[in-house]
Amino acid sequence: MTTTLPPVPTGANDAGAVANATGPISANESSESPTESHLHVDDDHRIDIDGLTKVLDGRWRDMRVHGRSIAADPDFARPMNISKEDHRELTLRRLKKLAERNWSEQMLPKSLGGTNDPGGNLAAFEELVAGDPSVQIKAGVQFGLFASAILHLGTEEHHKKWLAPTMSLDLPGVYAMTEIGHGSDVSAVGTTATYDPETEEFVIDTPFRAATKEFLGNAALHGHAAVVFAQLITNGVNHGVHCFFVPIREDGKVLPGVSVEDDGEKGGLNGIDNGRLAFDHVRVPRTNLLNRYGDVAADGTYSSDIASPGRRFFTMLTTLVQGRVSLSGAAISAAELALGIAVTYATQRRQFADFTGINEVVLLDYQLHQKRLFPLLARTYASAFAQEDLLQAFHEVFSGEGDTEDNRIDLETMAAALKPTSSWLALDTIQACREACGGAGYMAENRLVGLHDDLDVYATFEGDNHVLLQLVGKRLLGEYANSMKDMDTGDVTKFIASRAETISTRHTPWRRLLQSAADLGSVRRTAASLRDSELQVELISARAEGLIEELSLDLR
Incomplete structure (x- = not known):
């Protein structure tokens, strides 16, 4: 053909x-x-193309146009017939070009030289996929993960020390959260950061193979430092997962105690040097703890403005x-x-x-x-x-x-x-x-x-x-449970019985529409009402609420 x-x-x-x-x-x-x-x-x-485009582009139209202009530049096109090694180096050069254009400055607050427009920053980022997705994801690792961890989990001292070189790409970084043995279950990661009060240092360690950090962009070749998520242990107490700034390379050479493995060829995104990191009692200063939500004093005393460990962990991840x-x-x-x-x-x-x-x-x-x-x-x-x-x-x-x-x-x-x-x-x-x-x-x-x-x-x-x-399901079920928290046992029993009977007779989603037909006196008028946007939203909402209710009752 x-x-x-x-x-x-x-x-x-x-x-x-x-x-x-x-x-x-x-x-x-x-x-x-x-x-x-x-x-x-x-x-x-x-079709009013310009009008439709403005509606779809929404609030951050200018930033989307900016992102598209970069994606449409032949210098940022996805390469063909290129080796993994050449693609990685090409992607790094392209990322440096983005940095020269002050890419992602919108994510920074005005106090740090940015425009405090995080929504606009992501709107432009989304459009990069039309060029080379490897460039987009590598930018996401550098600015959206590594820099964001420093920005949102660190404090002013960390911002002054590391943000500028991170944004200019003088400091390529790694976001070291996922482990071989723990992906989505971040709270159970195996990497440890044990505080030594005598030297005022944290000792970063990978105690077993499954605690090795895995699938990390910039780890195999380009990263100079990593933000490492590890269990913070001080005075014999584990205070849960916190984030630490850990240097991993200097002058292109891997630092002592750090082990690096290359993930090699992947199914796609081969412009990114994904790899594994492991640590053998690597020491970093106490001040390398990104301590916005939890801190350790020189004597090893832990403190946090958020008393609940669970809420503190959730707050750190939400950032x-x-x-x-x-x-x-x-x-x-x-x-x-x-x-x-x-x-x-x-x-x-x-x-x-x-x-x-x-x-x-x-x-x-x-x-x-x-x-x-x-x-x-x-x-x-x-x-x-x-x-x-x-x-x-x-x-x-x-x-x-x-x-x-x-x-x-x-x-x-x-x-x-x-x-x-x-x-x-x-x-x-x-x-x-x-x-x-x-x-x-x-x-x-x-x-x-x-x-x-x-x-x-x-x-x-x-x-x-x-x-x-x-x-998402857990959140929805939790909200449903909260709606009944003020009922006593008898009220709950009666409610469940009545709702179970109602649900058992709900054979089709059109039951309510049939009632509407009777009320309107016209099936044709009822069918026409399906095009009404408010009715559509109501039907979908009722369907969602019904599914949550049925699931809750089934679980009981």
């Missing part, structure tokens, strides 16, 4: 590219070229939730990119003659082709709107506009819900678009197979999707 996909337009993952590709199709296109046939559309039926928020947005951008490619191709590629027996039909005129792409397009639009809400919630917390404990809990729950659904949507969409483009979709130059390879790990990045959804 010699057919190739049409060139992807600049910023092909914006709403304009997708909306233009899915405009109304002319019924008579016998004398027009494949491209022209979809450009001449009656103004009354034309780093931006990884899930940004991955959700990047996954949606990847789905948009894939749809931009596949829908554009479907408006130009022709196959089989129409009723005249002469003119071939474009793929998008076939109902089967519409059925495989349009639902994914609709889901992607919906996900983009949901991501905008998530980004707004993130910005309110991290900019200080609305940093409350309740908002942080809501943000954590929303991120844990959207990251799985967005990453799964991206993988489903990219695969469907690949198939919809036939053999042309399998050619590496047309992006789709490489995009799937690079996005595949998103389903387990920042927590396995299924585990994250369990976190």
Whole structure:
């Protein structure tokens, strides 16, 4: 097959590219070229591309345009026919170019030379996936994880010492949380940081093989230091997981006591030097503890403004939730990119003659082709709107506009819900678009197979999707339990009995609609009401509430 996909337009993952590709199709296109046939559309039926783009881009439109301009630069395109070693060095050079452009300065408060626009920072980051996803994820490791840990878990002393070289990439860093034996269960990591009051140092140690830090970007080659999550032990008491700044290389050489292993070739994202780190009684100064939420005095006395160890741990991890928020947005951008490619191709590629027996039909005129792409397009639009809400919630917390404990809990729950659904949507969409483009979709130059390879790990990045959804379920069930906490035993028993009887008679989700038909006196009017957005939200909310209630009763 010699057919190739049409060139992807600049910023092909914006709403304009997708909306233009899915405009109304002319019924008579016998004398027009494949491209022209979809450009001449009656103004009354034309999609307002600029308006739709503004709606989808939301509050941080300018930052998204900025991110797209970088992604569209050929200097940031995903390379082909390149070795893992060359890809890693290319990605590092590209990351330095980003640093020269003051990339991610928006994440910093004004007191540190930034603009205090964390939402805008992530909006631009999401768009980088349209270039080389390896660059995006390496930027995420450096700025979104390593620098963010110093910013949010450290104090002024740490900011002055390490943030500037981190942002300029003079100090490439590693985010050392995940271990071979512990991924999502961060509270149980095996790495220890034992305080020695005689030398006022923490001793960082990997006591067994499963405590080795694993899958760490920048670890195999480029990282000079790591923020290491370890069990803080002082005066014989374990105070739980805290974060420590630990140098790992100097002048390109691995420091004594530090062991490095290269993870080697991966299924995708081979521009990132993932590796393992282990520590053999590596000593760091007491001041290398990132001590915003917990500190150790010279004599070994531990102190924290948050008395509860569980709440303290949750607070520390919530400060780093931006990884899930940004991955959700990047996954949606990847789905948009894939749809931009596949829908554009479907408006130009022709196959089989129409009723005249002469003119071939474009793929998008076939109902089967519409059925495989349009639902994914609709889901992607919906996900983009949901991501905008998530980004707004993130910005309110991290900019200080609305940093409350309740908002942080809501943000954590929303991120844990959207990251799985967005990453799964991206993988489903990219695969469907690949198939919809036939053999042309399998050619590496047309992006789709490489995009799937690079996005595949998103389903387990920042927590396995299924585990994250369990976190959401736990939160919802907890809220349901709280709604009944003021009832006595008798009240609860009566309530459960009444609700169980109600649920047992709920055979279909249309029961309420049938009642509406009786109230309105017209089935047609009832059916028309399904298009009402408020009713749709009410139906979905009622469905969610019903599922939570049924699950709660089943568990009892």
